[in-house]
Amino acid sequence: MRISKQLIALFLLPASALYFFFFLVPTFSAFRYSLYDWRGFGTDMNFVGIQNYVELFSDRLFWLSMGNTVTILLAGGVIIFGLAFVMTMMISSGIRGRKLFRAIIFLPNVIAIIALTTLWGYIYTPQFGLLGAFLGKIGLTQWAAFPWLGPDTIFWSMLVAIIWIEVGFYLVLLLAGVDKIPEDFYEAARLDGASQFQMFRKITIPLLWDVLTIGMVLWSIHAIKIFEFPFSFTGLEPNVNSYTAAVYMYILGFGQRQPIYRLGYSTAIGVMLLLVVILVVLVLRRLMRREQLQY
Template sequence: MKRHVRYPLYFIAPAFAVYFALFVFPALSGFAYSFTDWSAYSEETKWIGLDNYRQLFSEGVLGLAIKNTLLYALVVTIFVNLFGLILALLLNRNSRLGKFYRTSFYTPVVIAPLIVGYLFTAIYNPEQGILNEALRFFGLGRFAVDWLNDSRYALFSIMLTELWRSSGFAMVIYLAGLKTIPQDLLEQASVDGAGAFRKFRNVTFPLLAPSFTVNLLLTVINSLKVFETVLVLTNGGPGYDTEVFNTLIFRNFSRGNWGYATASGLVLTIIVSVIAVTFLRILRKREVEL
């Protein structure tokens, strides 16, 4: 009997070993190394306590990275979900071209962020980029600017890139939620004289609460962890005007300041966890109230 009970544990042992080696052990070792002077410039690693964290919070770059990351996450979360919901509502009808449009809007999601970054680097090129060429063609040459090297537009350009890439993912989640809404409720609302807006506000929107929870939570987490797109488009520049948390961590790792970089990574983990848990509680409470 005892042997029969233990038998299923053999199946999870390989998966647990891989998970421990690739996730648990690196996380624990990273936490420990954040309290050391681990670097490429010394063969010995010494315990220095909270010195890495003191240095991190005393530098002005950290505040700028946090501000840029939070601003990016806020704007991207709002507009990705807004555009995704609009696309889902427009494509919820069964039509011959519906599948084509859904595939077209979802395709950017499966493209690697690095490739998207290189693609939009060409689009934003100030001299031969498609965007500025189109503006000049339509007589709007005064709006043709250096999108990635001007501090006024660089972060905005990165946000636009992410909106193009991620809106299709939000669209798919909202489409799945729309398919679960009973048509009887919508028909009953129409019989009662409700227009399109009232049906959306009183029927569709409340029943989409689970989809909103999933989309908002995933978008917030992914936005706070943005890295590849910023790295390729601006590398945190011009200056530090588009520096985000992960580019700050990458910059210190590439300089050999590994202990300092792991401390930065731990701070990012705490920020993402706190924001994600807060969002989850608020959204779950909203689901219950609706």
């Protein structure tokens, strides 16, 4: 049966309309607002052209926050996917309690971010925090009262917590991919005398490639616009060393604490983030392009 083009268009219309009004229109509006000096109060907008973008280039806080964002993207990404792979191999190796392990590792993803930030705040609290108590118990007393949330370490402490939260999601993603690989492939490899590592490299990785690509794209998008955890983890007034680009954008534009309300400038940061997301996704898809394997 041939479906007419009109009918296809008709079915596509609702989704296209939603996409147009709730994504494309706001995106183009954001670009327009980024060309104004505007606090968001009323309609008194002062057109400044690309001045907001010019200012971004000399804004050291913007670059500091972008640096943090890129560190989360790259360092966080490598560790998250590394851990997710290791755990995937361990869990899919036939151990007992596979579902339980998967559920436990995924658990942080279903807990409210504010609860997780409170938990990690108490883990890192010097003197009576969980980490300090543990280090004290194993004899590392000099580390028991270490200020993990001090200016030099707060970012890395935050990154550890982010990795702990995120790894479960990508583990589930990879596990689902591994489950789809026919067991016959591994049995044949074993008969041919392949080692675990060889099976991982020659079977698992190639057949997981599409899942891995999707996972990396999802992580990139998430990491570039990461906001909730850094904002609520770092206290009432986030320390500048823990700023991500999205946090900086929020602080400048939304006046949650300080009534800065530079909505035009803040929108320019948002537009930059969108461009970075597009760029990173394009590069990733290019790098990860492989011949498609059917099985």
